[in-house]
Amino acid sequence: xxxxxxxxxxxxxxxxxxxxxxxxxxxxxxxxxxxxxxxxxxxxxxxxxxxxxxxxxxxxxxxxxxxxxxxxxxxxxxxxxxxxxxxxxxxxxxxxxxxxxxxxxxxxxxxxxxxxxxxxxxxxxxxxxxxxxxxxxxxxxxxxxxxxxxxxxxxxxxxxxxxxxxxxxxxxxxxxxxxxxxxxxxxxxxxxxxxxxxxxxxxxxxxxxxxxxxxxxxxxxxxxxxxxxxxxxxxxxxxxxxxxxxxxxxxxxxxxxxxxxxxxx
Numbered sequence: 236x237x238x239x240x241x242x243x244x245x246x247x248x249x250x251x252x253x254x255x256x257x258x259x260x261x262x263x264x265x266x267x268x269x270x271x272x273x274x275x276x277x278x279x280x281x282x283x284x285x286x287x288x289x290x291x292x293x294x295x296x297x298x299x300x301x302x303x304x305x306x307x308x309x310x311x312x313x314x315x316x317x318x319x320x321x322x323x324x325x326x327x328x329x330x331x332x333x334x335x336x337x338x339x340x341x342x343x344x345x346x347x348x349x350x351x352x353x354x355x356x357x358x359x360x361x362x363x364x365x366x367x368x369x370x371x372x373x374x375x376x377x378x379x380x381x382x383x384x385x386x387x388x389x390x391x392x393x394x395x396x397x398x399x400x401x402x403x404x405x406x407x408x409x410x411x412x413x414x415x416x417x418x419x420x421x422x423x424x425x426x427x428x429x430x431x432x433x434x435x436x437x438x439x440x441x442x443x444x445x446x447x448x449x450x451x452x453x454x455x456x457x458x459x460x461x462x463x464x465x466x467x468x469x470x471x472x473x474x475x476x477x478x479x480x481x482x483x484x485x486x487x488x489x490x491x492x493x494x495x496x497x498x499x500x
Contacts, residue, residue, distance in 0.1 A: 248309025258298030265291025311470035344495030354485030394449030402461025404438030
Protein backbone atom coordinates (compact mmCIF):
# COMPACT_ATOMS: atom_id res chain seq x y z
CA UNK A 236 0.00 0.00 0.00
CA UNK A 237 1.22 3.48 -0.83
CA UNK A 238 2.26 5.05 2.48
CA UNK A 239 1.65 8.57 1.17
CA UNK A 240 -2.06 7.90 1.35
CA UNK A 241 -1.74 7.32 5.11
CA UNK A 242 0.26 10.46 5.98
CA UNK A 243 -2.85 12.45 6.88
CA UNK A 244 -4.07 9.93 9.45
CA UNK A 245 -1.61 10.66 12.30
CA UNK A 246 -2.15 14.42 11.97
CA UNK A 247 -5.93 14.15 11.78
CA UNK A 248 -6.06 11.76 14.74
CA UNK A 249 -3.92 14.22 16.74
CA UNK A 250 -6.20 17.17 15.88
CA UNK A 251 -9.28 15.14 16.80
CA UNK A 252 -7.68 14.02 20.08
CA UNK A 253 -6.94 17.65 21.01
CA UNK A 254 -10.49 18.67 20.08
CA UNK A 255 -11.85 15.86 22.22
CA UNK A 256 -9.76 17.05 25.19
CA UNK A 257 -11.29 20.54 24.99
CA UNK A 258 -14.85 19.32 24.48
CA UNK A 259 -14.70 16.59 27.14
CA UNK A 260 -13.34 19.07 29.66
CA UNK A 261 -16.16 21.52 28.94
CA UNK A 262 -18.70 18.70 29.03
CA UNK A 263 -17.51 17.32 32.36
CA UNK A 264 -17.58 20.75 34.01
CA UNK A 265 -21.05 21.57 32.70
CA UNK A 266 -22.38 18.21 33.84
CA UNK A 267 -20.93 18.77 37.30
CA UNK A 268 -22.50 22.23 37.42
CA UNK A 269 -25.80 20.64 36.43
CA UNK A 270 -25.53 18.24 39.36
CA UNK A 271 -24.71 21.19 41.63
CA UNK A 272 -27.83 23.05 40.43
CA UNK A 273 -29.82 19.89 41.05
CA UNK A 274 -28.40 19.39 44.54
CA UNK A 275 -31.56 20.50 46.36
CA UNK A 276 -33.86 18.18 44.48
CA UNK A 277 -35.04 14.98 46.09
CA UNK A 278 -33.66 12.69 43.41
CA UNK A 279 -30.19 13.06 41.95
CA UNK A 280 -31.26 11.62 38.60
CA UNK A 281 -33.67 14.55 38.05
CA UNK A 282 -30.55 16.33 36.81
CA UNK A 283 -31.93 15.74 33.31
CA UNK A 284 -34.25 18.72 34.01
CA UNK A 285 -31.26 21.10 34.33
CA UNK A 286 -30.26 22.85 31.03
CA UNK A 287 -26.59 23.13 32.07
CA UNK A 288 -26.38 19.36 32.35
CA UNK A 289 -27.74 18.96 28.82
CA UNK A 290 -25.16 21.45 27.53
CA UNK A 291 -22.52 19.29 29.18
CA UNK A 292 -23.97 16.16 27.59
CA UNK A 293 -23.86 17.78 24.13
CA UNK A 294 -20.26 18.96 24.59
CA UNK A 295 -19.25 15.54 25.90
CA UNK A 296 -21.01 13.87 22.97
CA UNK A 297 -19.06 16.01 20.50
CA UNK A 298 -15.84 15.26 22.37
CA UNK A 299 -16.64 11.56 22.41
CA UNK A 300 -17.22 11.55 18.65
CA UNK A 301 -13.85 13.24 18.13
CA UNK A 302 -12.18 10.82 20.54
CA UNK A 303 -13.52 7.64 18.97
CA UNK A 304 -12.95 8.91 15.43
CA UNK A 305 -9.32 9.53 16.39
CA UNK A 306 -9.11 6.00 17.83
CA UNK A 307 -10.61 4.55 14.65
CA UNK A 308 -7.98 6.04 12.35
CA UNK A 309 -5.01 6.52 14.69
CA UNK A 310 -2.89 4.78 17.29
CA UNK A 311 -4.32 4.05 20.72
CA UNK A 312 -0.94 4.88 22.28
CA UNK A 313 -1.07 8.39 20.78
CA UNK A 314 -4.76 9.26 21.01
CA UNK A 315 -5.40 8.34 24.64
CA UNK A 316 -2.64 10.39 26.31
CA UNK A 317 -3.48 13.45 24.18
CA UNK A 318 -7.19 13.13 24.95
CA UNK A 319 -6.11 12.86 28.59
CA UNK A 320 -5.26 16.57 28.51
CA UNK A 321 -8.87 17.22 29.45
CA UNK A 322 -8.02 15.99 32.95
CA UNK A 323 -5.64 18.90 33.47
CA UNK A 324 -8.00 21.36 31.76
CA UNK A 325 -10.87 20.25 33.99
CA UNK A 326 -8.75 20.55 37.14
CA UNK A 327 -7.75 24.12 36.26
CA UNK A 328 -11.33 25.13 35.44
CA UNK A 329 -12.71 23.53 38.61
CA UNK A 330 -10.11 25.37 40.67
CA UNK A 331 -11.32 28.65 39.20
CA UNK A 332 -15.00 27.79 39.72
CA UNK A 333 -14.39 26.89 43.34
CA UNK A 334 -12.13 29.92 43.79
CA UNK A 335 -9.25 27.70 44.90
CA UNK A 336 -5.61 28.62 44.41
CA UNK A 337 -3.96 25.99 42.24
CA UNK A 338 -0.92 25.12 44.32
CA UNK A 339 0.82 22.06 45.68
CA UNK A 340 -0.08 18.59 44.44
CA UNK A 341 -2.68 19.69 41.91
CA UNK A 342 -0.32 22.18 40.28
CA UNK A 343 2.34 19.48 40.02
CA UNK A 344 -0.25 17.05 38.69
CA UNK A 345 -1.28 19.38 35.87
CA UNK A 346 2.38 19.91 34.98
CA UNK A 347 2.96 16.14 34.92
CA UNK A 348 0.00 15.56 32.60
CA UNK A 349 1.17 18.29 30.22
CA UNK A 350 4.76 16.99 30.14
CA UNK A 351 3.55 13.41 29.77
CA UNK A 352 1.38 14.25 26.77
CA UNK A 353 4.29 16.11 25.16
CA UNK A 354 6.59 13.09 25.64
CA UNK A 355 3.96 10.79 24.12
CA UNK A 356 3.69 13.11 21.12
CA UNK A 357 7.47 13.05 20.65
CA UNK A 358 7.62 9.28 21.05
CA UNK A 359 4.80 8.55 18.63
CA UNK A 360 5.76 11.18 16.02
CA UNK A 361 6.10 9.69 12.59
CA UNK A 362 4.45 6.37 13.43
CA UNK A 363 1.33 5.17 11.66
CA UNK A 364 -1.36 2.61 12.41
CA UNK A 365 0.40 0.34 9.90
CA UNK A 366 3.40 -0.15 12.23
CA UNK A 367 2.78 -3.27 14.29
CA UNK A 368 4.63 -5.70 16.51
CA UNK A 369 3.61 -9.24 17.41
CA UNK A 370 0.27 -9.29 19.22
CA UNK A 371 0.25 -10.89 22.67
CA UNK A 372 -3.50 -11.40 23.06
CA UNK A 373 -6.06 -10.84 25.79
CA UNK A 374 -4.25 -12.50 28.70
CA UNK A 375 -2.28 -9.51 30.05
CA UNK A 376 -5.07 -6.91 29.63
CA UNK A 377 -7.56 -9.41 31.07
CA UNK A 378 -5.49 -10.03 34.20
CA UNK A 379 -4.95 -6.31 34.69
CA UNK A 380 -8.66 -5.53 34.22
CA UNK A 381 -9.62 -8.28 36.70
CA UNK A 382 -7.16 -6.84 39.23
CA UNK A 383 -8.66 -3.36 38.83
CA UNK A 384 -12.18 -4.76 39.19
CA UNK A 385 -11.20 -6.53 42.42
CA UNK A 386 -9.43 -3.41 43.69
CA UNK A 387 -12.62 -1.33 43.31
CA UNK A 388 -14.10 -3.06 46.35
CA UNK A 389 -11.10 -2.03 48.46
CA UNK A 390 -11.64 1.70 47.84
CA UNK A 391 -13.25 3.61 50.71
CA UNK A 392 -14.86 6.57 48.92
CA UNK A 393 -17.97 5.90 46.78
CA UNK A 394 -16.79 8.55 44.29
CA UNK A 395 -13.50 6.66 43.82
CA UNK A 396 -15.30 3.36 43.30
CA UNK A 397 -17.60 4.88 40.69
CA UNK A 398 -14.70 6.66 38.98
CA UNK A 399 -12.45 3.59 38.75
CA UNK A 400 -15.38 1.47 37.56
CA UNK A 401 -16.13 4.07 34.93
CA UNK A 402 -12.48 4.07 33.81
CA UNK A 403 -12.51 0.29 33.48
CA UNK A 404 -15.69 0.41 31.40
CA UNK A 405 -14.38 3.21 29.17
CA UNK A 406 -11.11 1.30 28.60
CA UNK A 407 -13.14 -1.73 27.51
CA UNK A 408 -15.19 0.46 25.18
CA UNK A 409 -12.03 1.92 23.60
CA UNK A 410 -10.59 -1.56 23.05
CA UNK A 411 -13.82 -2.92 21.55
CA UNK A 412 -14.07 0.13 19.28
CA UNK A 413 -10.54 -0.40 17.97
CA UNK A 414 -11.24 -4.12 17.47
CA UNK A 415 -14.33 -3.18 15.47
CA UNK A 416 -12.20 -0.86 13.31
CA UNK A 417 -9.56 -3.52 12.59
CA UNK A 418 -11.48 -6.80 12.37
CA UNK A 419 -12.43 -7.69 8.77
CA UNK A 420 -15.14 -10.20 9.77
CA UNK A 421 -18.67 -8.79 9.89
CA UNK A 422 -19.83 -11.05 12.75
CA UNK A 423 -16.83 -10.09 14.89
CA UNK A 424 -17.48 -6.42 14.18
CA UNK A 425 -21.09 -6.77 15.27
CA UNK A 426 -20.02 -8.49 18.51
CA UNK A 427 -17.41 -5.80 19.17
CA UNK A 428 -20.01 -3.10 18.45
CA UNK A 429 -22.49 -4.58 20.90
CA UNK A 430 -19.80 -4.85 23.57
CA UNK A 431 -18.83 -1.25 22.89
CA UNK A 432 -22.41 -0.11 23.43
CA UNK A 433 -22.73 -1.95 26.73
CA UNK A 434 -19.38 -0.85 28.15
CA UNK A 435 -19.70 2.77 27.04
CA UNK A 436 -23.19 3.06 28.55
CA UNK A 437 -21.91 1.50 31.78
CA UNK A 438 -19.01 3.95 31.93
CA UNK A 439 -21.35 6.89 31.32
CA UNK A 440 -23.73 5.89 34.11
CA UNK A 441 -20.90 5.25 36.56
CA UNK A 442 -19.22 8.61 35.95
CA UNK A 443 -22.58 10.36 36.44
CA UNK A 444 -22.86 8.60 39.80
CA UNK A 445 -19.30 9.72 40.54
CA UNK A 446 -20.21 13.34 39.83
CA UNK A 447 -22.97 13.03 42.43
CA UNK A 448 -20.44 11.94 45.06
CA UNK A 449 -17.38 14.08 44.24
CA UNK A 450 -15.96 16.97 42.22
CA UNK A 451 -15.58 16.78 38.45
CA UNK A 452 -11.80 17.24 38.64
CA UNK A 453 -11.15 14.28 40.93
CA UNK A 454 -13.71 11.99 39.29
CA UNK A 455 -12.50 12.81 35.78
CA UNK A 456 -8.87 12.32 36.80
CA UNK A 457 -9.46 8.91 38.37
CA UNK A 458 -11.78 7.61 35.64
CA UNK A 459 -9.70 8.73 32.69
CA UNK A 460 -6.39 7.84 34.29
CA UNK A 461 -7.67 4.29 34.78
CA UNK A 462 -8.99 4.15 31.21
CA UNK A 463 -5.74 5.46 29.72
CA UNK A 464 -3.49 3.06 31.64
CA UNK A 465 -5.56 -0.02 30.78
CA UNK A 466 -5.98 0.91 27.12
CA UNK A 467 -2.24 1.60 26.74
CA UNK A 468 -1.52 -1.97 27.83
CA UNK A 469 -4.13 -3.17 25.33
CA UNK A 470 -2.45 -1.10 22.60
CA UNK A 471 0.66 -3.24 22.94
CA UNK A 472 -0.89 -6.59 23.80
CA UNK A 473 -3.91 -6.66 21.49
CA UNK A 474 -2.97 -4.37 18.61
CA UNK A 475 0.80 -4.77 18.55
CA UNK A 476 1.41 -1.02 18.56
CA UNK A 477 5.13 -0.23 18.91
CA UNK A 478 5.23 2.05 21.96
CA UNK A 479 8.75 3.51 22.36
CA UNK A 480 10.41 4.01 25.72
CA UNK A 481 9.83 7.77 25.75
CA UNK A 482 6.08 7.20 25.30
CA UNK A 483 6.04 4.88 28.32
CA UNK A 484 7.78 7.63 30.31
CA UNK A 485 5.12 10.04 29.08
CA UNK A 486 2.34 7.65 30.03
CA UNK A 487 3.87 7.24 33.51
CA UNK A 488 3.99 11.04 33.83
CA UNK A 489 0.31 11.28 32.82
CA UNK A 490 -0.58 8.57 35.37
CA UNK A 491 1.40 10.37 38.10
CA UNK A 492 -0.28 13.66 37.21
CA UNK A 493 -3.71 12.03 37.30
CA UNK A 494 -2.97 10.65 40.79
CA UNK A 495 -1.87 14.07 42.01
CA UNK A 496 -4.83 15.90 40.48
CA UNK A 497 -7.29 13.43 41.96
CA UNK A 498 -5.60 13.41 45.40
CA UNK A 499 -7.82 14.33 48.32
CA UNK A 500 -6.83 14.45 51.96
